[in-house]
Structures are given as C-alpha cells and as structure tokens.
Amino acid sequence: MTAGFFVASPELYMKRLLAAGYDKIYQFSHCFRKGERGNYHNPEFTLLEWYRKSADYAQMMRDTEGLVTAIAAALGMGTVLRYRGRSIDLSLPWERLTVSSAFKTLAGWDPVIDPDVRPFDEDMVLKVIPNLNPLRPTFLLDYPAPMASLARL
Numbered sequence: 001m002t003a004g005f006f007v008a009s010p011e012l013y014m015k016r017l018l019a020a021g022y023d024k025i026y027q028f029s030h031c032f033r034k035g036e037r038g039n040y041h042n043p044e045f046t047l048l049e050w051y052r053k054s055a056d057y058a059q060m061m062r063d064t065e066g067l068v069t070a071i072a073a074a075l076g077m078g079t080v081l082r083y084r085g086r087s088i089d090l091s092l093p094w095e096r097l098t099v100s101s102a103f104k105t106l107a108g109w110d111p112v113i114d115p116d117v118r119p120f121d122e123d124m125v126l127k128v129i130p131n132l133n134p135l136r137p138t139f140l141l142d143y144p145a146p147m148a149s150l151a152r153l
Contacts, residue, residue: 010049018051026050061139065092068137088135095138102140106131115146 010029017025031047052059069090072081081088100112107123132138 009047014049014051018053023053024050057141061096065094086134088137090137095133095136096141097138098142099140099144100142102128102132111144111147112142115144117147120144120147
C-alpha cells in the first residue's frame with residue numbers, strides 16, 4: 001500500500017521551525033491547490049517560500065526585488081522580463097500599493113473597514129489582481145489581519 005499527501009503550502013511547517021528558533025529558512029515546494037485553475041492559478045506549481053527572524057515585510061520586499069532582479073541579470077535579461085508577449089519592467093523600486101487603496105479603486109469597497117473573507121477572496125482574484133499594472137511588479141501592502149491565515153499581529 002502506498003500513501004501520500006498533497007501540500008497546499010509549506011507555511012505551517014516553516015513557521016513552526018521559525019518559532020523553534022531557526023533564524024533563516026527557505027524551501028522549494030511542489031504544491032497543489034484544488035479548484036484554482038485559470039490565468040492566474042494552476043492546481044499544481046512549485047513555490048519558493050522563505051522567512052527570516054526579525055525581518056519585517058519591508059525587508060522581505062527588498063529581498064524579493066533583489067532575488068528576482070539578480071536572477072534576471074544572471075540570465076542576461078537585464079531589467080526587462082519578456083513574458084506572454086509583454087515586456088515587464090523590473091527596475092527598482094517596484095510599485096507598492098495598499099490592499100485598502102487597491103480594493104477601493106478596483107473593487108469599490110475597503111476590506112480594512114469591512115473585513116469579509118468571501119467577497120475579499122473573490123474580488124482579489126476577479127477585480128484586483130487582473131487590473132494591477134501588468135508591466136510592473138506590484139507589492140500589495142497592509143493585508144487585512146482577519147484575511148491572513150497563520151499570521152500573528
């Protein structure tokens with residue numbers, strides 16, 4: 001008999017390691033998500049996830065910018081990534097937009113004032129993400145605490 005399991009994300013296990021005292025951790029994971037197929041989601045994908053003790057999200061954004069631009073440079077792409085017929089400008093710094101302002105502009109409501117998980121998830125996928133600037137990477141900041149699983153304020 002063979003047994004196996006599909007992991008949606010390594011987050012839970014990695015946060016346990018962080019809580020146990022590890023300072024810097026990362027993992028490449030083969031992940032599976034049921035029912036998430038479309039232009040922005042695949043049911044199966046490889047995910048790089050990392051955490052650093054005492055690093056705030058501003059530092060993690062700088063880490064992300066550095067990682068992606070270093071990979072693009074190493075591959076000879078410079079600061080322009082060509083993907084699906086588009087030229088994406090990777091020059092720093094990347095755009096930063098609060099979740100509140102993105103939702104107010106693109107979905108017509110503020111999830112910080114009215115935190116409701118069902119319309120939040122739906123509007124994020126159908127209204128916010130598809131309408132962000134496709135030619136520049138964008139960080140969504142100040143994610144509403146009630147919508148973040150496994151997070152501690």
